[in-house]
Amino acid sequence: MNDDARGTLRRAMRARRRALPAPERIAAAAPLAERLLALPFAPRTGTVAGYWAMDGEIALHAWQLGLPTGVRYCLPVLHADTTLRFAPWTPGAPLVSNRYGIPEPEVPAAALLAPAQLDLVVVPLVAFDARGHRLGMGGGWYDRTFAFRTSQAGPPRLVGAAFALQQAEAIVPQPWDVPLDAVCTESDTFLAPA
Ligand SMILES: Nc1nc2c(c(=O)[nH]1)N(C=O)[C@@H](CNc1ccc(C(=O)N[C@@H](CCC(=O)O)C(=O)O)cc1)CN2
């Protein structure tokens, strides 16, 4: 799969997820949440990260609301070193737009968490395959941030979230692609072989 093929698949899948009718989009949030909460490695305590859904991405609000009381929810924050940091966020806490127009928590630098401090990260994606290979927005943010997971077991566990219609036949992984531990959609859970 060359850069052209990845670009073509990326455009097609972004258009497909944006075109999903509102009733289906809304109805998908609860079953996705149930699947994320039922993962064999779902933490009962600790820190997890989601994302602020944009560009037709499947929403995580139902998952956030369903998390056990002892679990802290974070959102990604773009860092100057071109990797992600994570900031705890509860509904109503202040947000600021990042350079892509995506809201992120407005917190002092000291409140930011390093990627290794997380127990589970729900990773946004544009396309996935049944083996847990992922195509993202093309910025390489998640791959750079979790590069340490290519040579080291989790936590953090990495779980892709998507609509079922974002599944592709096969995505050929790039050398830098970080493997996902699972992918959840509204109708399926794909677990990576242990
Ligand atoms: N909800 C969500 N948050 C996320 C990601 C994501 O995929 N989804 N990211 C996952 O990595 C990071 C941001 N990465 C991104 C990479 C590229 C584009 C992008 O190309 N956007 C526009 C151009 C915007 C601009 O530059 O002004 C585009 O769609 O063409 C957006 C976000 C961190 N936060």
Ligand SMILES: Nc1ncnc2c1ncn2[C@@H]1O[C@H](COP(=O)(O)OP(=O)(O)OP(=O)(O)O)[C@@H](O)[C@H]1O
């Ligand atoms: N571990 C890494 N070290 C250095 N550069 C990296 C690393 N991982 C990815 N990159 C760079 O990021 C670029 C984009 O990668 P890729 O197209 O796989 O992004 P993506 O996974 O779709 O994006 P995102 O994670 O932001 O959703 C690549 O061209 C690569 O050079």
